[in-house]
Amino acid sequence: xxxxxxxxxxxxxxxxxxxxxxxxxxxxxxxxxxxxxxxxxxxxxxxxxxxxxxxxxxxxxxxxxxxxxxxxxxxxxxxxxxxxxxxxxxxxxxxxxxxxxxxxxxxxxxxxxxxxxxxxxxxxxxxxxxxxxxxxxxxxxxxxxxxxxxxxxxxxxxxxxxxxxxxxxxxxxxxxxxxxxxxxxxxxxxxxxxxxxxxxxxxxxxxxxxxxxxxxxxxxxxxxxxxxxxxxxxxxxxxxxxxxxxxxxxxxxxxxxxxxxxxxxxxxxxxxxxxxxxxxxxxxxxxxxxxxxxxxxxxxxxxxxxxxxxxxxxxxxxxxxxxxxxxxxxxxxxxxxxxxxxxxxxxxxxxxxxxxxxxxxxxxxxxxxxxxxxxxxxxxxxxxxxxxxxxxxxxxxxxxxxxxxxxxxxxxxxxxxxxxxxxxxxxxxxxxxxxxxxxxxxxxxxxxxxxxxxxxxxxxxxxxxxxxxxxxxxxxxxxx
Amino acid sequence: xxxxxxxxxxxxxxxxxxxxxxxxxxxxxxxxxxxxxxxxxxxxxxxxxxxxxxxxxxxxxxxxxxxxxxxxxxxxxxxxxxxxxxxxxxxxxxxxxxxxxxxxxxxxxxxxxxxxxxxxxxxxxxxxxxxxxxxxxxxxxxxxxxxxxxxxxxxxxxxxxxxxxxxxxxxxxxxxxxxxxxxxxxxxxxxxxxxxxxxxxxxxxxxxxxxxxxxxxxxxxxxxxxxxxxxxxxxxxxxxxxxxxxxxxxxxxxxxxxxxxxxxxxxxxxxxxxxxxxxxxxxxxxxxxxxxxxxxxxxxxxxxxxxxxxxxxxxxxxxxxxxxxxxxxxxxxxxxxxxxxxxxxxxxxxxxxxxxxxxxxxxxxxxxxxxxxxxxxxxxxxxxxxxxxxxxxxxxxxxxxxxxxxxxxxxxxxxxxxxxxxxxxxxxxxxxxxxxxxxxxxxxxxxxxxxxxxxxxxxxxxxxxxxxxxxxxxxxx
Numbered sequence: 001x002x003x004x005x006x007x008x009x010x011x012x013x014x015x016x017x018x019x020x021x022x023x024x025x026x027x028x029x030x031x032x033x034x035x036x037x038x039x040x041x042x043x044x045x046x047x048x049x050x051x052x053x054x055x056x057x058x059x060x061x062x063x064x065x066x067x068x069x070x071x072x073x074x075x076x077x078x079x080x081x082x083x084x085x086x087x088x089x090x091x092x093x094x095x096x097x098x099x100x101x102x103x104x105x106x107x108x109x110x111x112x113x114x115x116x117x118x119x120x121x122x123x124x125x126x127x128x129x130x131x132x133x134x135x136x137x138x139x140x141x142x143x144x145x146x147x148x149x150x151x152x153x154x155x156x157x158x159x160x161x162x163x164x165x166x167x168x169x170x171x172x173x174x175x176x177x178x179x180x181x182x183x184x185x186x187x188x189x190x191x192x193x194x195x196x197x198x199x200x201x202x203x204x205x206x207x208x209x210x211x212x213x214x215x216x217x218x219x220x221x222x223x224x225x226x227x228x229x230x231x232x233x234x235x236x237x238x239x240x241x242x243x244x245x246x247x248x249x250x251x252x253x254x255x256x257x258x259x260x261x262x263x264x265x266x267x268x269x270x271x272x273x274x275x276x277x278x279x280x281x282x283x284x285x286x287x288x289x290x291x292x293x294x295x296x297x298x299x300x301x302x303x304x305x306x307x308x309x310x311x312x313x314x315x316x317x318x319x320x321x322x323x324x325x326x327x328x329x330x331x332x333x334x335x336x337x338x339x340x341x342x343x344x345x346x347x348x349x350x351x352x353x354x355x356x357x358x359x360x361x362x363x364x365x366x367x368x369x370x371x372x373x374x375x376x377x378x379x380x381x382x383x384x385x386x387x388x389x390x391x392x393x394x395x396x397x398x399x400x401x402x403x404x405x406x407x408x409x410x411x412x413x414x415x416x417x418x419x420x421x422x423x424x425x426x427x428x429x430x431x432x433x434x435x436x437x438x439x440x441x442x443x444x445x446x447x448x449x450x451x452x453x454x455x456x457x458x459x460x461x462x463x464x465x466x467x468x469x470x471x472x473x474x475x476x477x478x479x480x
Numbered sequence: 481x482x483x484x485x486x487x488x489x490x491x492x493x494x495x496x497x498x499x500x501x502x503x504x505x506x507x508x509x510x511x512x513x514x515x516x517x518x519x520x521x522x523x524x525x526x527x528x529x530x531x532x533x534x535x536x537x538x539x540x541x542x543x544x545x546x547x548x549x550x551x552x553x554x555x556x557x558x559x560x561x562x563x564x565x566x567x568x569x570x571x572x573x574x575x576x577x578x579x580x581x582x583x584x585x586x587x588x589x590x591x592x593x594x595x596x597x598x599x600x601x602x603x604x605x606x607x608x609x610x611x612x613x614x615x616x617x618x619x620x621x622x623x624x625x626x627x628x629x630x631x632x633x634x635x636x637x638x639x640x641x642x643x644x645x646x647x648x649x650x651x652x653x654x655x656x657x658x659x660x661x662x663x664x665x666x667x668x669x670x671x672x673x674x675x676x677x678x679x680x681x682x683x684x685x686x687x688x689x690x691x692x693x694x695x696x697x698x699x700x701x702x703x704x705x706x707x708x709x710x711x712x713x714x715x716x717x718x719x720x721x722x723x724x725x726x727x728x729x730x731x732x733x734x735x736x737x738x739x740x741x742x743x744x745x746x747x748x749x750x751x752x753x754x755x756x757x758x759x760x761x762x763x764x765x766x767x768x769x770x771x772x773x774x775x776x777x778x779x780x781x782x783x784x785x786x787x788x789x790x791x792x793x794x795x796x797x798x799x800x801x802x803x804x805x806x807x808x809x810x811x812x813x814x815x816x817x818x819x820x821x822x823x824x825x826x827x828x829x830x831x832x833x834x835x836x837x838x839x840x841x842x843x844x845x846x847x848x849x850x851x852x853x854x855x856x857x858x859x860x861x862x863x864x865x866x867x868x869x870x871x872x873x874x875x876x877x878x879x880x881x882x883x884x885x886x887x888x889x890x891x892x893x894x895x896x897x898x899x900x901x902x903x904x905x906x907x908x909x910x911x912x913x914x915x916x917x918x919x920x921x922x923x924x925x926x927x928x929x930x931x932x933x934x935x936x937x938x939x940x941x942x943x944x945x946x947x948x949x950x951x952x953x954x955x956x957x
Contacts, residue, residue, distance in 0.1 A: 079533040092532065099526050101533060200532040205765035233535050234767050311765060314566050317575035318530050322631070333629075337568055360566070360760035369762060 004070045004164040004218040008111075011069035014058055018051035018069030022113050025071040028161045029115070036138045038147075038156040039116040040076045040086055047071065050113045057111070065111030067225055072107055073163040075154050076117040077124055078209070079198035080104055087200050088132035089122045091319045091326045091344030101198020102233070103167060103209050103226045110225045115163050118153030122346045123316065124174055124202040126150050127418045130409055131348045138405070139182060141444055145402035148178030148418075151212065155182035158212050165222050166212040171202050172304050173397075173422025175210045176434035180397035180447020183436045185219045185464070186212045188422075190454050191429035192237035194223075195230030201315040203308035204235075206426040216435065216464045220244035223457070237455070247458045248465040252285050255463060258292025258390035260451070263421045265298075267399040270440040275396055278437050278448050281470035282394070282463065292386050292393055296379040297424045303375035304423045305416060306359045306368050313356030319344060351412065376427045383428050387453045392463050396421050397447035401440040421449070431457050433464045437471065489692045490727075492720040493700075494655050494685055495602075495647035498662060499640050500672045501609060501680040502545045508608045508639035509536030509578070516678045520632035528637035530573030535766050542639035543585075545671045546606045547772060547780045549641050550586025552669050552787055553601045559771035560585040560605070562764040567757045571611035571631050579607035579642075581761045585770065591645075591665070592789045593657045594809050600646030609638040612679075635679075641671070647686065647697065652713040659683060659709050664788040664813055676708055683712055688733070689723045698723070699733040703747055705740045715740040719747050791817050799830040807834040814838070819846050826853040829860055840870050844877035851876050854883045865942045868892040892940070900933070900941050904949045907932040919954055926950055 002010070010016040026044055033039060057064040074080065077087045079097035086092045100108070107114065121131035129137040129152025137152045139145040140160040147156040151168025155178035158166050168175040170188035179186025187210040194209045201207060211222035221244075228241035259279050264272060283289045321327035321340030328339035345353070359368035386393065398418055408415040425432040430453060437448045448467070452460035504514050510527035526534040550557050563581035584605030590598045612635050617627030643662065649655045663674040663681060674681040683706045688698035703719055706712045723733045737756075738747040772780075786794070795817040796803045811817050816837045823833040826849075833856055841847070847855075855876065859869035864887060872886050886892075907929050908915045918925040926947055933946045 077533075085532070087532075095532070097526075097531065097533065099531075197535050198533040201766075203765075232537060234537050235765075310762060314564050314576050314760070314762070317566060317568065318532070318573065320568060320570075320575055322570045323529065323573065324531070333570055334568075357760065360762055362758045362760075365760075365762070 002164075003214045004067065004221055005215075007070050007164055008066060008068050008221070011054060011058065011111075012064060016069070018054035018058075018064075018113060019048065021069050022047050022051040022071055022115070025115055025161070025163060032140070032160055033162070035143055036140055036156050036160055037135055038118055038137050038153045038160060038162055039073070040088060040119050040132075040134055040153070041084055042116040043083065043114060046083070047113050047115045050108070054111050054113065065109060066221065067107065067165075068111035070112050070165060071115045071163040072112045072222075073116050073118045073154055073157040073166040074104065074114060075120055075151050075166070075168045077120060077169055077200040077202075078104055078117075078167060079200065080114070080117065083117065085117065085200065086134075087123045088120045088134055089319075089344065089346070089349070090133045091340070092200075093133070093326065095325050097198070099198065101209075102195035102230045104198060106226050107167075112165070112225075116157070118151070118157055118166060120153055121150035121174075122349050123200070123312070124150040124169055124171055124207075125312070125348050125352055127173070127177055127415050128403075128405075128408065129153060129178070130405065131346055133346055136405055139402045139444075141183060142402065144404055145444065146181065146405055146407075148181035148398070148402065150174040150178075151186075152178045152182075154212050155179050155184055155186065158182070158184045158214055164214065165218060167209055167222075167226070168212055169199055169202070169207055169209050170422075170426065171206045171208075171308060172426050173419040175212060176397050176422050176432060176447070176449055177418060179212050179434040180436070180449075181402040181445065183445030183447070184212050184214060185216055185436065185468075186210065186434040186447075187219050187223055188425055188432050189223060189227060189457060190237065190431045191426075192233075192235050193227045193242075193431070193455070193457070195226075195233045195236050197230055197232040201311075203311040204315060205311060206304075206308055208426070216433070216461060216468045217245065217248055219433070220248060220461050239455070242455075242457050244458060244461045247462045250462050252282055252287040252463050252466045255282075255287045255392060255459065256390045257282055257287045257289045257392045257394055257450075257463065258386060259289065260297065260393050260395040261291045261293055262295065262297040263395040263424075266420075267396045268401070268440065271396050271399065271401070271446055274437045274440075274446045275394070275448055278467055278470075279394060282466065285466050285470060287463070287466075289394070292390055294379070294382045294386055294393075294424065296375065296382045298420065299375050300379055300424045300427050301416065301420050303372040303379075304419070304427060305355070306372040307376065307427075309352040309356030310359045310369050311356065313353045313360065316345075316349070316353055348412070379424060380428050383424075383430065383453070391452075391459055392456070393451040395449055395451060397434040397449040398422075401442055401444035401446060425451055428454075430454055431460055433460055435464050435467050437467065490689045490720070490724045491692050491694075492650060492652075492716065493647050493688045493690060493697055494649035494716060496645045496649065496655060496658060497684040497686070498643045498645075498659065499609075499682040499684075500549070500643065500666055500674060502542050502639040502641060503670060503672050504539055504541045504545065504639055506539060506541075507637040508539050508542050508606070509637055512637065514638050515634070516680065518634055520630075520634060523634040524636070528573065529633055530575075530636075536578060536764075538767060538770065539639060542606065543770065543772065544776075544780055545639070546585055546604070546641050547777065548669045548784060549643065549666065549671050550589065550604050551781050551784055552665050552671075553586070553589040553591055553604060553643070555586035555589030555601060555604055557586055557772060557777055559583070559769060561769045562606075562767045563761045564764050566760040569610065570629060571613040571633070571636070573611065573633060573636050577608060577610065578764050578767070580605035591658065591661060593654065593661055594789075594792065595657070595804055597654070599648045599654075599658050602644040602646055604641050604643045607640050607642060609635050609640050611636040647688075652716040655685065655716055656709050656713050659712060661788065668785055668788055670785075682706075685712060685716060685719075687716060687719045687723070689720050689727065698727075699735050701733065701735070701747070702737045703740050704737060704750065705742075707742065711740060711742055714742075714745060715747060718745060722747065788812050795821060798824055799834055801830065801834070805834070807838040810838040810842070814842055816841055816846055819849050819852055822849040823853040823856060826850075828853050828856040832856055832860060836869070836873060840873045841877055844874065847873065847876035848880065851881075851883050858883065858887065862942055862945055863887075864892055900937065900945060901949060903933045903936045903941065904929070904946060904953065906936065908953060918950075
């Protein structure tokens with residue numbers, strides 16, 4: 001199976017039919033979905049109809065769009081009109097949105113074929129997709145391992161060839177971490193680059209929609225389609241989508257790239273080795289590489305878990321049984337709220353709602369939420385200082401390769417620590433891309449990430465393409 | 481005003497929080513219609529229903545109207561942000577209300593009462609309205625004991641401005657005057673229709689009492705469910721007396737929210753300070769800061785119409801009466817000050833113009849200015865009686881037309897002076913006995929002769945003119 005660019009090129013040119021492409025992917029799903037559980041819902045009928053429409057447009061000589069016939073999987077927190085959008089939660093198990101998210105509409109308009117809604121940690125809270133109310137997703141590279149999370153279903157779908165592209169959401173690493181653990185490319189765009197309209201909110205000031213793909217070029221193609229100003233999202237950046245595909249061949253000659261020292265500490269030795277190899281490969285390709293420092297980087301984790309939970313405690317209040325979703329009756333409205341939320345939310349979601357409620361409470365606000373916002377400001381200043389000397393920063397995506405199912409489910413703090421490398425980009429609102437870079441000692445994929453300043457996607461994709469090319473040409477990771 | 485106690489006199493201290501729905505065509509954060517009285521749950525969309533994934537986009541016109549409110553209340557318009565106010569309630573779709581907290585749009589102004597007194601305005605901030613819940617069965621319309629509740633989300637997301645006064649109000653009359661003046665301002669600047677009966681203006685009152693001469697504020701109660709200006713006055717009087725009685729009995733006033741029961745004429749406890757919600761305010765991450773540019777602000781300021789206080793002053797000056805003249809206030813309230821000023825300018829007697837406008841044109845349309853002045857000149861010149869002038873004005877206000885023609889059509893064509901004089905002389909001649917008694921000082925017999933003249937002229941004579949003629953005949957006799 002070819003990637004998104006290849007499929008779109010073939011379908012647009014009439015070399016392959018979209019119907020043929022979608023059948024190929026539905027067959028791949030049929031072969032392994034029972035084992036992996038990447039999807040909450042496979043949309044075979046809708047996908048075939050969408051593919052037929054693409055084929056009709058090609059036959060009629062109409063422009064079928066840049067993603068013509070490309071199978072795409074959607075994380076199940078992206079609203080799809082008339083199609084269940086569950087956030088992998090019992091509380092929304094039967095909810096069908098009356099509208100499409102802006103990114104979903106843009107995908108449809110671009111000729112994409114939506115093949116299903118992918119499994120995730122409930123309300124995107126988690127790092128392993130084990131917090132799904134509908135059971136975990138397994139890693140296609142080793143089904144005893146987690147795919148990462150919270151966009152674990154999207155990462156697994158791309159890694160298993162269920163779809164050429166997937167969309168995820170990244171609040172603290174939820175696209176990049178599973179991309180790394182599943183050996184695919186994952187992009188967290190600049191905050192405001194991609195509309196959040198129709199993304200079910202976890203932490204509004206941190207959430208960002210982005211693509212997962214089999215290659216840097218496919219991720220660039222997807223981001224070009226979904227990015228760009230949306231008047232329905234007040235936090236949307238007033239800029240058109242960036243032009244990325246044209247940047248990919250420009251190389252890294254002359255780019256200044258800093259290796260983020262604070263994020264190298266504490267990672268597994270094999271991950272550290274891949275990182276050193278990547279730095280060497282970029283240097284060989286003409287970049288100027290040395291060590292960079294973001295002193296506040298490691299403070300990010302604590303600040304993140306206060307800000308994200310505080311916003312979540314408010315965002316998730318609306319699941320009260322009054323208007324939609326699960327309702328468990330009680331003697332009065334307060335009892336109904338309690339019964340509904342007790343039955344509807346899983347343990348991790350409840351834990352975070354309680355943490356966030358506490359952090360915002362009278363008398364604690366300044367010590368927790370206020371202090372976290374100050375840390376956030378400090379972190380942004382550290383990044384600004386670093387970007388005076390560097391165009392991009394290089395770091396591990398995760399401290400380890402994919403861990404076994406159940407390994408961290410009883411230890412929330414250990415689970416939270418798997419986000420330590422990805423969280424700083426969310427707090428700063430900056431873009432970052434996770435690129436697979438060889439394998440660990442256990443034979444599982446290792447992911448590295450490139451970080452850029454706000455709206456620096458073009459340069460970031462340039463370097464990511466160079467990193468990817470170094471693997472293909474054998475100039476990069478020894479274990480590739 | 482003081483509240484008399486047993487031991488001493490007490491002073492009522494009141495601050496008001498007024499919620500005012502802005503007269504935008506669409507809601508604060510979405511394109512749904514902002515309309516009262518539509519079929520329930522027809523003006524709704526994913527945004528105002530708070531559906532998962534939906535996001536707010538601030539309505540520019542709502543901000544403009546909120547800025548008008550601030551400027552009309554002499555506030556500073558400042559860069560502001562929105563917060564979320566978190567609490568669970570079925571008519572609030574997101575279970576938080578988007579409001580402004582410590583950085584509101586309008587701060588630090590004042591409102592001038594018709595008597596010239598000022599009430600400070602702490603702030604006037606923007607927020608979204610909630611839906612409307614109807615509790616069915618059981619507890620008399622309150623949630624407690626209701627069988628079930630129905631929620632209409634048409635109102636959810638309607639833009640509100642909450643206007644918070646300083647605790648500068650000392651009497652129920654002042655509180656009522658404040659609300660009436662605020663309504664007049666809101667209507668005059670086009671910010672709101674300010675109809676309490678439709679809930680587009682809603683009042684909460686913070687009330688405390690203190691001994692006369694004391695500076696420190698007493699413990700306050702917040703009173704809700706004040707559905708009319710009259711309720712406000714009654715509730716304040718009741719609550720102040722309740723607090724005085726407590727304090728004089730050696731008990732304490734509890735800081736709490738109290739519910740005004742209009743039928744029982746009393747307040748009762750809703751929830752105490754300990755039971756008060758912790759709203760967990762935090763900055764709304766789905767909206768960006770609101771910082772109106774200087775150009776925008778200047779444009780809004782330039783577009784503000786004259787305010788009621790300025791219009792009262794201008795009218796009083798033209799009419800040569802005092803600023804607190806009741807007719808002046810009524811004429812401005814009716815929006816007829818331009819008409820009256822034009823008439824005075826055209827030579828009509830100021831008092832006559834004020835009185836006729838205030839009394840005859842309420843709840844009617846305004847007549848053409850030239851026609852209005854013509855009728856009043858006809859009346860002043862004796863060509864129309866007062867009764868006839870009022871009738872012509874009423875017809876003019878309702879269907880327009882030419883005053884001369886209306887008067888003729890109604891048979892009001894004034895009688896010539898000679899006709900009236902002839903009728904007077906005839907009446908005297910017909911009743912010499914009564915005339916002798918009248919001439920001897922029995923003044924009430926004037927009515928007898930006026931009646932005879934009226935009968936003879938089929939009511940077309942002006943009573944005052946007839947009386948004047950009778951006196952003339954006396955002195956010349």
